[in-house]
Every structure is written in C-alpha cells, then in structure tokens.
Amino acid sequence: MTFVPGKRKYLICGDPSGINLVQPIIQNIMEQHLSFEVMEIKDEEKVRNWLDHQKMGCYLYVSAAWPEIERLKNITEDIGFSEEEVQFLGRGEQxxxxxxxxxxxxxxxxxxxxxxxxxxxxxxxxxxxxxxxxxxxxxxxxxxxx
Ligand SMILES: [Zn+2]
Structure with a gap:
C-alpha cells in the first residue's frame, strides 16, 4: 500500500491485523495533521453506512483477509468509489x-x-x-x- 497525498480525508477500514498493516500510512497521515477515520470491519451494514455518509474527496484504504476484501469491493462499488479512490490489501489465500x-x-x-x-x-x-x-x-x- 502506498500513501496518496493531497486528499481531503482518509478512511481506513479493516480487521484488527489488517489495520495494523496500515499503521505506516496512518503514521504518515498523523504527521501531516490530515483528517482521517478508522473503522473496524465487524458489521458490514455499519461499514456501508459509514462509507455512504462520507463526502466527496475521501481516500479509502481497506486491509483484511481476502473473503472480506471481496465483500468490501462490492460495497465500495455500490456506493460509487472509483478504483482511483481505494486501495485494497488482502491477506491469506485468495x-x-x-x-x-x-x-x-x-x-x-x-x-x-x-x-x-x-x-x-x-x-x-x-x-x-x-x-x-x-x-x-x-x-x-x-x-x-x-
Ligand atoms: Zn463445465
């Protein structure tokens, strides 16, 4: 995963080990005093709601095991995130x-x-x-x- 600068707000979503893997990026965001939110994937409806209520100009990082990545991909597509606005990091066997x-x-x-x-x-x-x-x-x- 790479840090993409110049976004209005950063959204980080994943399971606990996934969020751990995004720590270097969170560090980067914090050092630059940028706005961000972290959401743990427990309840997909909650994640969907959270993403749905974000304003334009957000950048999303999703880091989790592969089956969850696939489900989250569907959700972000539904909501209308484009490929340029999301990075996915899958763990384990796909x-x-x-x-x-x-x-x-x-x-x-x-x-x-x-x-x-x-x-x-x-x-x-x-x-x-x-x-x-x-x-x-x-x-x-x-x-x-x-
Ligand atoms: Zn066949």
Whole structure:
C-alpha cells in the first residue's frame, strides 16, 4: 500500500491485523495533521453506512483477509468509489472462480493453483485466462489445448 497525498480525508477500514498493516500510512497521515477515520470491519451494514455518509474527496484504504476484501469491493462499488479512490490489501489465500466456457458452471479454487483446472460441473479441462468477467465475477476458462 502506498500513501496518496493531497486528499481531503482518509478512511481506513479493516480487521484488527489488517489495520495494523496500515499503521505506516496512518503514521504518515498523523504527521501531516490530515483528517482521517478508522473503522473496524465487524458489521458490514455499519461499514456501508459509514462509507455512504462520507463526502466527496475521501481516500479509502481497506486491509483484511481476502473473503472480506471481496465483500468490501462490492460495497465500495455500490456506493460509487472509483478504483482511483481505494486501495485494497488482502491477506491469506485468495479464492477465485473460473467460468466454464462449455457448461457455464463455476469452479472455485485458490488463485495460486490457477493455471489448468477441471470444471467441477462438467469435468472439462480448462485453462484459466486473465480475462475477468465482472458480470459473472469469475475468470473465464477456455478449453485447454492438449
Ligand atoms: Zn463445465
């Protein structure tokens, strides 16, 4: 994560170990006497409300385990934060979904394992592409060339 200067206000959101990892940035913000708020992710509705009531010009840092990052990404997108206004820091293994080109089934797997997989629905051997479909929230899997 990097400190992005010149924002009106900084928002830091995460689980306790995640917030710990953002400490160097919080330090930076405090040294420059900038305005900031820290919110621990306990209740997603509370986080949503908190983000929803922020004014324009805020910059958001989210640091948590991957499953929470995915949920928070959806929330920030809903509220209308753009990619330029948020930094995410995920911990642990990231799970991704792969969309089968044949049966349209989804197979979940750890990101680090993802090169070739067998579709969990139809058994087709798929090679996992870099193409992420935000519609399906999955990476597209194509027929693997043998
Ligand atoms: Zn399939």
């Amino acid at each position: 799970m991704i979904k792969v969309f089968c080109c044949r049966c349209h089934g989804l197979t979940e797997l750890a990101r680090s394992d993802a090169s070739e997989i067998t579709c969990s629905q139809c058994g087709l051997l798929l090679s996992v592409s870099d193409h992420y479909s935000s519609l399906r929230k999955a990476y597209l899997g194509y027929v693997a060339k043998l």
